[in-house]
Amino acid sequence: MRKKRREGSGAIWLVAPMAIWTILFVGVTLGYIVWLSFMTRNPDGLGVIPRFTLDNYLKILNPSYGKVLLNSLKLAALTTGVCLLIGYPFGYFMARAKKSWRGALLMLVIVPFWTNALVRVYGWRMLLMGDGPLNGLLLSIGAIREPLKLLNTFGAVLLGMVYALLPFVILPAYSSVEKMDWALVEASRDMGASPARTFFSITLPMTAPGLLAGCVLTFVPSIGLFFMSDLLGGANEVFLGNLINTQLLKSRDWPFAAALSVVLMLLTSSILWVYRRAGGKSSDIAVF
Amino acid sequence: MLELRGLKKSFDGVRVLNGISLDVGAGEFVTLLGPSGCGKTTTLRIVAGLTAPDEGQVLLGGRDITGLPPEKRDVNTVFQSYALFPHMSVERNISYGLRVRGERKGAWHARVREMLSLVALEGFEKRMPSQLSGGQRQRVAIARSVVLNPKLLLLDEPLGALDLKLRQQMQRELKDIQKRLGIAFLYITHDQEEALNMSDRIAIMRDGRFEQVGAPEDIYERPATRFAAGFIGQSNFLDCAVEGTLADGAPVLNYFGRRFPGRKPGFPLKPGDRVSLCLRIERIRLLRQPTGECFLPGVLKSRHYAGGSIREIVELPGGQEVLAIQQSASEDRIAEGEQVFMVWNRGEAALVQ
Numbered sequence: 343m344r345k346k347r348r349e350g351s352g353a354i355w356l357v358a359p360m361a362i363w364t365i366l367f368v369g370v371t372l373g374y375i376v377w378l379s380f381m382t383r384n385p386d387g388l389g390v391i392p393r394f395t396l397d398n399y400l401k402i403l404n405p406s407y408g409k410v411l412l413n414s415l416k417l418a419a420l421t422t423g424v425c426l427l428i429g430y431p432f433g434y435f436m437a438r439a440k441k442s443w444r445g446a447l448l449m450l451v452i453v454p455f456w457t458n459a460l461v462r463v464y465g466w467r468m469l470l471m472g473d474g475p476l477n478g479l480l481l482s483i484g485a486i487r488e489p490l491k492l493l494n495t496f497g498a499v500l501l502g503m504v505y506a507l508l509p510f511v512i513l514p515a516y517s518s519v520e521k522m523d524w525a526l527v528e529a530s531r532d533m534g535a536s537p538a539r540t541f542f543s544i545t546l547p548m549t550a551p552g553l554l555a556g557c558v559l560t561f562v563p564s565i566g567l568f569f570m571s572d573l574l575g576g577a578n579e580v581f582l583g584n585l586i587n588t589q590l591l592k593s594r595d596w597p598f599a600a601a602l603s604v605v606l607m608l609l610t611s612s613i614l615w616v617y618r619r620a621g622g623k624s625s626d627i628a629v630f
Numbered sequence: 631m632l633e634l635r636g637l638k639k640s641f642d643g644v645r646v647l648n649g650i651s652l653d654v655g656a657g658e659f660v661t662l663l664g665p666s667g668c669g670k671t672t673t674l675r676i677v678a679g680l681t682a683p684d685e686g687q688v689l690l691g692g693r694d695i696t697g698l699p700p701e702k703r704d705v706n707t708v709f710q711s712y713a714l715f716p717h718m719s720v721e722r723n724i725s726y727g728l729r730v731r732g733e734r735k736g737a738w739h740a741r742v743r744e745m746l747s748l749v750a751l752e753g754f755e756k757r758m759p760s761q762l763s764g765g766q767r768q769r770v771a772i773a774r775s776v777v778l779n780p781k782l783l784l785l786d787e788p789l790g791a792l793d794l795k796l797r798q799q800m801q802r803e804l805k806d807i808q809k810r811l812g813i814a815f816l817y818i819t820h821d822q823e824e825a826l827n828m829s830d831r832i833a834i835m836r837d838g839r840f841e842q843v844g845a846p847e848d849i850y851e852r853p854a855t856r857f858a859a860g861f862i863g864q865s866n867f868l869d870c871a872v873e874g875t876l877a878d879g880a881p882v883l884n885y886f887g888r889r890f891p892g893r894k895p896g897f898p899l900k901p902g903d904r905v906s907l908c909l910r911i912e913r914i915r916l917l918r919q920p921t922g923e924c925f926l927p928g929v930l931k932s933r934h935y936a937g938g939s940i941r942e943i944v945e946l947p948g949g950q951e952v953l954a955i956q957q958s959a960s961e962d963r964i965a966e967g968e969q970v971f972m973v974w975n976r977g978e979a980a981l982v983q
Contacts, residue, residue: 528680529713531700533727534778543726547717 372607378600390596398601407585411605414565414582417496421503421564422557425511428504429556433515434549448516451509463502463573470498470574494576502570507563511556514626518552519545555626558617562610582606631656631814632677632782637686639672639838646672648838649686654782654814659805661817661825663861664835670818671710673835674784677816678707691781706780708788712771714759720746720770721755727778745773748807765796772804776811783808785817789824801827822862826850834858854896856982859908866914866952867982868907872899880976883907886948890924895981905981913978914954916942916964920971924979928952930970944972 379398381390401407436447454462469476470492477489492498526548530540546553568583575581582602589599618624632654639647647669654660662670675681677688679700687696695703706727715723722729724745728738746752749769759767768788775783788804789797805828808815819825825832826846833843834857842854846862853859856867870883876891881899883892885907892907899905916930928944931951944952952972964970 523711523713525709525711525713526715528678528700529707529709529715530726530730532678532680532705532707533730533774534701535726535730536701539730543730544715 375600375603378597379604381597383595383597388594395597398597399605401598402601402605410580410582410585413580417499417503417571417581418561418564420500421507422561424500424504425508425560426553426556429508429511430515430553432508433512433517433552434519436512436516437519451512455509459506460569460573462505463570466498466502466505467493467573470501493574494578496575496579498574499571499579499581502574503564503567506567506570507560510559510563511553514552514555514559515549516552518549522548551622551626554617554620554622558613558622562613565609566606631658631691632816633687633689634673634677635687635689637673637676637683637688639669639676639681639683646838647676647683650835650838650840651686652833652840652843654816656781657812657814659808659815659817659828659830661819661829661832662835663819663822663825663832665820665861668835669838670820670835671786674707674786674816674818677782678705678784679703680707704780705782705784706775706778707784708771708775708786710786710788710790712767714767714770714774716759718759719755720751720757720759720762723759723770724774724777726774731778741777745777748776748810749773749803764791765800768792768800772807776807776813779811780813782814782816785815787818787820789819789821797824804828826862832862834861851978851980852896853908853980853982856906856908859980859982864911864953864955866909866911868909868946868950868952870905870907872901872903872905874901875899881905881981885926886946888926888947890926891976892981893976893979897983899981905983908980908982909952909974910978911953911955913974914952915973916944916954916956916970917973918964918969918971921973922975924976925971925973928970928972930964930966930968932966944970946972 378390380394380396382393382395382397384391402411432451436444436451439447468474471477472489472491472493474492476492477486480486481489522545526544527540530544531537535543565581566583568581568587571579571581571584572587575584582605586599586602586606589595589602632652634650634652636649636651637647638645638649650669650673652660662673664670672681676683679695679698679702683696687694689695690704715726718726721742724742725733725738728741742755743752746754749772751766751769751773754762754766754770759770762770768791771788785804789800792800801824804815817825817828829846831843831845832849834841834849836857841861842849842858844852849858849862853862859865859867868885870885870892872881873884873889874882876882878894880894881892883890883905892905895905920927926946928946931943931945933943934941939955939957942954942956944954946952954972
């Protein structure tokens with residue numbers, strides 16, 4: 343009995359730093375945002391008036407903001423879809439490539455991470471501008487008569503998102519294909535299944551955990567990634583991420599920005615919850 | 631039924647198969663026996679269509695299938711790791727080949743039950759592979775591979791992962807299944823006992839070629855090479871010189887000045903040639919007095935009691951030590967250090983090069 347108590351008190355000291363850290367930087371800040379979201383906006387712009395209200399949440403139900411939410415979900419879903427379509431085959435062939443090639447391919451995926459994401463997005467801005475190199479090329483070969491509006495479109499934001507989040511599908515897809523026992527594929531072929539049938543009956547189900555992890559890893563950040571839509575989407579394309587950003591920094595409506603953040607958090611948490619219910623392991627998505 | 635014609639294969643410039651040819655008859659049990667790295671598995675994979683040969687042909691039932699993908703071949707494989715689909719139940723694993731062909735559940739269900747009774751796993755339909763023991767997985771793998779009624783079944787060390795007792799039981803069951811279904815087996819093992827127990831014919835492989843192909847008895851009694859003699863059974867090899875030929879064509883051998891006749895070998899010998907006399911350890915008798923035409927004197931060095939048998943080591947005139955094994959019932963025990971005569975029958979000791 344006595345021994346047990348001593349062990350218990352020892353464990354508390356080991357856990358304490360972690361607990362304090364979590365309470366201070368996660369619990370308190372989160373709690374503050376939730377508290378803010380129920381407060382009244384200070385008409386002067388700075389801070390809030392501590393008066394309880396549900397107005398901030400009711401405001402989200404306004405159709406114009408509902409549209410922003412839908413637009414964000416659409417962007418996230420499309421980003422995830424395009425990333426899967428490009429990233430899974432890429433990861434697959436990377437895992438099946440000769441060992442000497444794998445390292446080089448892996449570097450291709452990882453090297454862009456060594457540069458700041460903002461810098462890379464500015465690069466895309468340059469490429470897509472009305473008088474940028476892409477339009478210049480298309481004009482010079484006579485494919486178009488007038489410069490296309492490439493920048494400040496939904497497509498530009500989607501492009502940027504896919505570009506930024508592609509590795510988060512490629513890497514889990516690569517690792518799940520690489521881990522797979524290839525004898526299973528051979529057994530399937532041996533049993534008379536064509537390569538296509540083998541892929542859908544064996545390879546796809548066996549690598550599903552990696553695919554699912556890739557989905558979560560792209561969908562969740564793509565709802566909230568605000569600088570991409572700010573830099574590539576312009577004023578016309580409003581998403582949840584940059585709406586929060588404007589409400590907080592430009593409109594100075596802290597409570598509304600907080601309410602939007604809470605909604606965003608609930609959204610992403612529910613996706614993670616669904617992922618866990620679908621049998622996904624948290625270790626597969628622990629890359630951040 | 632299966633014909634391999636001059637198969638050659640290299641991996642990254644390393645020769646794995648050196649032009650092997652082999653025929654397997656319908657319903658025949660042929661074993662590829664050899665040390666690891668001798669090319670057994672590569673041969674099997676070429677027959678299955680999982681590896682393409684650099685040269686040579688594979689014919690099945692007279693038809694050239696060398697270029698066909700695995701799914702177009704009337705051949706199935708039991709993989710060394712079993713390769714059961716982990717996300718499918720036993721029932722769905724076994725019926726996989728049938729479902730790929732587009733059979734509906736009504737049609738394949740009865741066949742799966744038949745297969746499960748063949749491998750004595752009735753009632754395991756809904757189990758997942760992870761819920762099975764090693765032996766049970768082995769049975770599922772066998773059921774899955776014979777469900778399509780192939781002409782030929784390829785087995786890559788299927789019993790390698792099982793413990794000795796289970797392995798011996800599965801050897802009997804596999805042989806039984808093979809006879810009942812009348813399917814030809816091309817079987818890989820590195821276990822000589824397994825090969826001797828089960829095979830109609832054994833092909834002894836070494837460095838990408840066949841050392842000898844023949845019935846187990848043939849190989850045991852008439853090994854073609856020293857490697858074949860050494861790989862099957864336990865033998866002592868005495869290096870002898872050929873001194874002459876007897877009237878019946880048998881050679882006269884000389885071992886450190888002692889002369890005795892040898893069995894007529896399958897290859898030509900002339901006086902002055904060197905040849906190895908292959909003495910099977912259980913075909914040697916140790917006596918106080920010499921008898922017959924083939925014997926050598928020696929000194930009994932040691933004796934080890936091993937239950938049903940006694941293992942004795944004799945030192946010969948040249949200093950070579952020879953192992954002999956005898957029934958432990960013998961009353962007249964020669965003591966360690968005593969003079970002894972090692973006696974054998976001329977016909978039981980093969981000559982190899």
